[in-house]
Amino acid sequence: MGDEAVTEDAYLRIAHLTKEYDDETGKRQILKDFSLNVKKNEFLCILGSSGCGKTTLLRCIAGFENHTGEIYINGKLKKSPGDDTIMVFQTFDQLFPWKTVEKNIGDPLKLKGIKDKEQRRQMISEALKKVRLSGYENYYPHQLSGGMKQRVAIAKALALKPHLILMDEPFAALDALTRREIQNEMLDIVAQEDCTILFVTHNIQEALILGTRSVILSHSGKIIFDEINHLPKPATPNIPGWGEEWEKMRDAIYMREENKTDDISAGG
Numbered sequence: 001m002g003d004e005a006v007t008e009d010a011y012l013r014i015a016h017l018t019k020e021y022d023d024e025t026g027k028r029q030i031l032k033d034f035s036l037n038v039k040k041n042e043f044l045c046i047l048g049s050s051g052c053g054k055t056t057l058l059r060c061i062a063g064f065e066n067h068t069g070e071i072y073i074n075g076k077l078k079k080s081p082g083d084d085t086i087m088v089f090q091t092f093d094q095l096f097p098w099k100t101v102e103k104n105i106g107d108p109l110k111l112k113g114i115k116d117k118e119q120r121r122q123m124i125s126e127a128l129k130k131v132r133l134s135g136y137e138n139y140y141p142h143q144l145s146g147g148m149k150q151r152v153a154i155a156k157a158l159a160l161k162p163h164l165i166l167m168d169e170p171f172a173a174l175d176a177l178t179r180r181e182i183q184n185e186m187l188d189i190v191a192q193e194d195c196t197i198l199f200v201t202h203n204i205q206e207a208l209i210l211g212t213r214s215v216i217l218s219h220s221g222k223i224i225f226d227e228i229n230h231l232p233k234p235a236t237p238n239i240p241g242w243g244e245e246w247e248k249m250r251d252a253i254y255m256r257e258e259n260k261t262d263d264i265s266a267g268g
C-alpha cells in the first residue's frame, strides 16, 4: 500500500503532524501524529469523511495553522505562508469582489515583486489562456459564473507559478457538466506545469480522472488507503481497470464508515 510513493526524495514531507484546536470541551487533537510523503509532480487526491481533517491538513501545509510535527517543502521546513504554496478553495467568494479579474490575478504578482506592468499583463494573459478565459481581464467577479470564478482562482494560482498547489474541493459546488469541463482543463494544465498538487475531493470519479495517487483518511484522520492511480489519462469509466479501481476506493470508504476503525491504517 503506497510504498511506491513514499521515498526519501519526497517533495513534500509531513512528519508526525498533530493539530490541536481549542473548543468548549478543551483541546481537541486533529490529525494525530500524521505522516505523509508526496513526490514532485504527483497529483495527490485526498478523500475522507466530513470533519476528518482534510482542510486542516491543507491549511497546515500552507502555513496558516500552528501545529506540532514538521512539514518540509522541497527540503525546507515550512513555518509560515509564502508564495511557494497556493491554496484554492471550494467557495466562489475567494476573489476580491471590488477588483477586476486582471487585478485579482495581478495584485499578488505585484506583491511577489513583479513591478513591471507589461510583464504582469503578459503573465495574467498567459494564466487566463490556460483556463480558457482570455478576454475577461476587465470583468468583476459578480459578472462571472461560478465555474468562471473557479477558473479565475486557478489562473490566479497558476500565474504565481507555485511549486505546490493545495486545492480544497475546488469543483464541488459546480454543476456536473462544468465540473467535467474544468477537470479536462485541469488535466491539460498539469500536463504543462511543473507543480505538485494536493487535491481534496469527496468524489471517487474525480480522484480517478485527475489523480496520480489517492489517499483516503479515516474519520479520525489516519491514512487507510494509499495507492498509485495507474489508469491512463484521460481516464473515463469505460476504460479497462476503472471499475476495479473505483470499487477498491469505494470499499475503503465503506469499510471506514461501517467500522469507524483505524485498524487497517497504513501510516504515511
Ligand SMILES: Nc1ncnc2c1ncn2[C@@H]1O[C@H](COP(=O)(O)OP(=O)(O)OP(=O)(O)O)[C@@H](O)[C@H]1O
Binding pocket: 021, 022, 023, 030, 048, 049, 050, 051, 052, 053, 054, 055, 056, 057
Ligand atoms: N478553527 C477551528 N476551531 C476549532 N475546531 C476546528 C476549527 N477548524 C476545524 N475544526 C475542527 O477540526 C476538525 C476537522 O475539520 P476540517 O475542516 O479539517 O475537516 P474536513 O475533513 O475538511 O471536512 P469537510 O469534508 O466537511 O470539509 C472538525 O472536527 C472541525 O470541527
Ligand SMILES: [Mg+2]
Binding pocket: 054, 055, 056, 168
Ligand atoms: Mg474541508
